[in-house]
Amino acid sequence: MRAIGFATYKEWAAYRSHMAVSLLVGPVYFLVQFFIWSAVFQGTTSLNGFTLEQMLSYFGIAAVINYLTFDFADWNLQMLVRSGKFVTFALRPIPHWLFALAQKLGHRSLGFLIEFVPVSLIFLFIFGIKLWPTLPWWALLSVSLSFLMNFMVNYCVGLTAFWLVRAEGVRRVFLLLKDISAGLFVPLTFFPEWTQKALFFLPFQFITYVPTRVFIGHYELAGYSIGIPALVALQAGATAIMAFLMLALYRSAMRRFTGVGV
Structure with missing residues (x-):
């Protein structure tokens, strides 16, 4: 996995300008959120438990976390299945999902340097967003679990290509619903x-x-208010369940897969 991750790091480093675009996209997206929520909060100091400062902090933190957990395993897997190139991975001594996870580790390692660090500094010094977590070690563990969860959800979407072959439409719709349900566009409360x-x-x-x-150091959803340690434990349990589902779906896909090649 270390060799695959390092090879992916070097491969994407050759095309690092693709990631450098995030230096513009991230701050511009946040600036749009700033104008929208500044207008929404006119005449009120609090909305659904958020002040304007807390709302901007939410979107700033969500943006930088997304740089750490970004994933395209679904697109990559569907491309391999549709083109027939997956047959070469079926013959390798490690399962493809492990190969894909190693690729993501290498890709996000480069993303940490090119995307996460510069955009975090822009948010900190230009927009004044405080990005230091209330409980650093719990935050680090939560982001790590988020990294795995995002990969597994996307990989499961990619596995639908073994049944649908051309699953681009399903992929686009599902990923849009995923982002909405994850709280990327608006807090779930x-x-x-x-x-x-x-x-x-x-x-x-x-x-x-x-x-x-x-x-942020506080969780609330659907009337439930959960302490951070218990919340991260719940997240770990959900990640374990998702891993079981992904592996079960992967085994089912491998039984279905047929391919020819040289």
């Missing part, structure tokens, strides 16, 4: 109560909403 209860039992909140709340 802004949804109706019945929606919050449904989202509480789905794995998507553990990708963005939960690690962001761990950073």
Whole structure:
């Protein structure tokens, strides 16, 4: 895995300008959020338990966490299946999901240097967003679990290609719903109560909403207020369940897979 991760790091370093675009996209997206929420908060100091400062902190923290957990395993896997190139991975001595995870580790290691660090400094010194977590070690563990959860959810989406072959439409719709349900566009507490209860039992909140709340030091959803240690333990349990589901789906996909090649 270390060799695969290092090779991926060097490969993407040759095209690092692709990642450098994030130096513009991230701050511009945050600036849009700043204008939107400044208008929303006019005439009020608090909305759904958030002040304007807390809301901006939420989006700033969510943005930098996304740089650490970003994943494209779904696109890569579907491309391999559709082109027939997956057959070469089926013959290798390690399962493809482990290969893909090693690739993500290498890719995000480079992303940490090119995306995470510069954008964090922009948020800190230009926008004044405090990015130091209330409980650093719990935050680090939560982001690590988020890293794995995002990979496994996306990989499961990619595995649908073994049944659908051209699953681009399904992939786009699912990933949009995933981002909405993860709290990437708006905190989940802004949804109706019945929606919050449904989202509480789905794995998507553990990708963005939960690690962001761990950073802030307080969690609330669907009327539940959970302490940070208990919340991270719940996140670990959800990640373990997702790992079991991914491996089961992977084995089913391998039984279905047929391919030819040289």
